[in-house]
Structures are given as C-alpha cells and as structure tokens.
Amino acid sequence: MKRRVGLGGLTFILSFMIWMQAGIAADERTEGGMVRWPLPVMSQALDVVVPAHMEAEKVSGVAIAVVKNGHIVYRGNFGLADRALDVPVTSDTLFEAGDLGAVVAAYGAMTMVRDKLLFLDAPLSRDLNEKWLQSEAADKDVTLRRVLSHMSGLGDNKVYPSRKVSGRPGEAFFHSSEGFLYLQYVMAHVAGKPFEQLMRARVFEPLGMARSTFIGALPGEGAQTAGLVARGYVPVRYPLALFFFPFIVSLAVAIVLMLVVLRVVYDEHRPEMRHLLLPVVLAFVVTLVVVTLNVGYAMTLLVTLIALGFAMLLGVLILIFRAIGRLLGLDQSGEGVLTRGRDMQTTRFYVVTIVLACLTLVPLLRFNLPVKHLPFGQVAQPNVSLSFRTSANDMGRFMIELLDGQEIGRAMRSQIFSQQTRIGKNRGWAMGLGIQRNDNRITYWERGATPGYVSLMVLEPARQTGVVVLTNSSEGGLLTQAIMRDMLGIEAVWALP
DSSP states (O other): OHHHHHHHHHHHHHHHHHHHHHOOOTTGGGGTOGGGSOHHHHHHHHHHHHHHHHHHHTOOEEEEEEEETTEEEEEEEEEEEETTTTEEOOTTOBEEOTTHHHHHHHHHHHHHHHTTSSOTTSBGGGGOSSOOSSOHHHHHHOBHHHHHTTOSOBOOOSSSOOOOBSSOTTSSOOOOHHHHHHHHHHHHHHHTSOHHHHHIIIIIHHHTOTTOBSOOSOTTOOGGGBTTBOOOEEETHHHHHHHHHHHHHHHHHHHHHHHHHHHHTSOOOSOBGGGGHHHHHHHHHHHHHHHHHHHHHHHHHHHHHHHHHHHHHHHHHHHHHHHHHHHTTOOOOOSSBSSSSOOHHHHHHHHHHHHHHHHHHGGGGGOEEEOOOOOOGGGGSOOTTTSOEEOHHHHHHHHHHHHHOTTTOHHHHHHHHSOOEEETTTEEEOSSSEEEEETTEEEEEEEEEETTEEEEEEEEGGGTEEEEEEESBTTOHHHHHHHHHHHHTOOOOOSOO
C-alpha cells in the first residue's frame, strides 16, 4: 500500500509541476492522460515516473512507444536489457512479447481473408489434407472468426495443445492459445511455406517490422545476439511456486493413501520415516509431469534445479538451527517415527526450527534470476503465443497500421475492431484484440507474458492513439498497467477478469 501511495504522490507532484510550467490543467489525467500533453512535457514526466515504477517493482528494463495520428511520437528506453553485460535498453532491443504475437498473427490471417485464402466463417480445416483437431464434429465448427474471438472451445495450453474442444464452439468465451496454434498450422499449410516466412512476407516486411520474429530462442544463442535481445528476469518465488504447489498437493494425497494402505492392508498404525519414500517419489514424478505440461521440458529442468537447490538450502538451515538447539539442550527427540516418541516441547522445537529456516529465506524469494534459454529444439519452433520477439519500434509501426489500415485496407481494418464476443458488462473481444469500455471511451488491448517478460499494448482508435510497454521482468505487470493508466487517463485494468 505504501508503494502505491508513494507513486501516486509522485504523479500528483509531477502533474502540479507540469501545470505550473506549461499551463495545462492539473487534472489533465482525467481529461485524456499524458498523451495529450506537449511532447517535451510528457517526456520529462515519463523520465521521472517510469524509473520510479521500475525501482518499486524491481524491473530491469522498459521500452515504450507511443503513436498518434499515424506517427511514432515518443520512444522511451529505460534501464538495462542485460544486467550482466550492462547493456542499456534501446528502441530496437528485442523483448519476448508472448500473446502480442497472437494479435500480429490475427492481422496476418486477416490479410489472407482479404486475398481470399482464408474465410471468416468457413471451417479452418477446409483446405487441410490432414486434420489437426481430434474431434470430427468440432472440426466443422471451428472457424477463423471463432478462433480470433476466442470462441473456438479449444484449450489454453500453449506448450502441449490437446487438440480437443472442451465446449461447443461458438457458445462461450474461453481464452485459447490452442486456437491460435491451430490457426498457425492452417496459415502455413494454406500458404505452402513455413509460418515465419509467411509472417515476414505478409506482416513484417510490408510494415517495416525488420527485427520482429516468431522464431524464439535459437539453439546455441549466445555472444552473437548478446545485448540485442533483452534478458528476462524472474523472481525466485515464481519457479518455486510453480514446482512446490503441485508437489505439496500431490504429496499430501500420496501420504493419505499411504496411511490408508498401511492401516487397511498391513494393519500398521505407526508409520515410520521410510514409509515416506514412495509418496515423495510419486509426488516428485507428478510434479514433473504437471510442470512440463505447463512450461515445456526445457523450462521444467530449470525450474526443478531451482526448487531442489532451494530445498537443499532450506534443509541445511534446518540442520544448523537443529544443531544450535541441541547445543542449548532444546532438542530431546526420541527415535525416528512419525507418531511416537516426541513430547510437546520437542514438537514445538521442530516447528520453531522450520519456521526460523523459512523466515531466513524469505528475502531470497524476491531475488531475480536471469532467464536462460536452454539449447533444446523445442524453443526454436515458432509458437504464436509464446515465441514472438519484437521491439518498441516495430510495435509502434504495427500499431500505426492497426489504427489507419493503409496496408490491409479500411474494410479489413474495420473487421479487426468489430466486436465478436461480450465478456461481462465492460469487456469484449474483437478479432484478436480485447475490448475495454470505460464511460464513453473504448480501448483495444493485448497483454503478453512469458517467463521473465511482461508487455501490454493498448489502442484507442477514436483518438488515433496507441501505446505499447515492453518489460524484461515477470514483475512488470503492475508497471505496464500503471503507465498505461497515466498515458491514456483511464482508470482501468487491461486484463481478463
């Protein structure tokens, strides 16, 4: 709470100073945000506000692009793309932008609709020789319109898609990365070329997005790209939560089953430490499966190593505190059984020992780890919602095209912004873009998040304005939202409810 108050106070002070210097209303934020300020004033304010947000949220690097009336009017670069190399962020620094790639792919698909290669309401499978979906019935109902508006009924696993529908296509909104993976497959098949080549020909080259790519981390990526691609940073608590949550849940279930088997089958009412071996092994295997299904095997190895290292460190601290307790005469435990041999004082000692060890490691949880792209084949494959890399400059050019439609044509541009799905009272989804309504203002958005990176793009067609914020930190979510609110003067959160 103190952090938010401090940043809010800083924004108020800046607004007052700017009012004194430039004669703009002190409540300009409510009148349309910082994008209405004179460019030198807006730049001066961002030079103070953005670093303050970065320090508060522990974000290493930020790149911002603002477009108005067909031009990139502001480029802001803050912090470091790579701390180890001390490389600063530039407008050409590549960030992993996650689902921003889905918007770019949606635009590419609409160019194919314009050229009569794809059709909005025909089954996506109409020109496929080999079906991608497992369900014959769903195969006929999954259309391009439903995929772009997240009404396909497909799941959201962007690493290992099930290729199955969980609901009837067209009935309900459900954010689906699998739908866009299906679209990626169809687009490449219809065009008769790899997806990266297709997007380069239809999107990147026509719009001047020279640095953007769907080929993610390349095997062997190293010194030749050092500093050109922002290094992502993830707080230790993220991989720990990803590993230990399923581990603890599965371990608890396995222990309960173990106790039931010991009592019912073996009539054993006093389990010993050795009985825990099987539940621990089972929980570990289940956890590996769960993590792999969510982040892929390459990232699973890294997450597992971090979790095991943390567990070992915790164990060492527990042993140290236990040794100190023995020296003080506090540990008087009996032989090693789970349900026998310890008095209340000894039990309290063990609880205190574990608590002290955990508290000692609390400061470590916010320590940022650099994201390492392991040289496994999986990460080199194009993935619409996972492997997209782009720069603030390139996204600025892309936002200009979405707002004016000079390349794709005004008719197709209008189709992109037309609402297809309503999500609650103030939200909806267009053809690849989320819709946010606040009073009489409508904005279109997409948020990207991959391990070590968070990005946010928001467009306001009524004012021919767009803002994109790219960060190289998993802690960048609050920062992107706060900057967007300041820039557009809208009290909103551009995210799914």
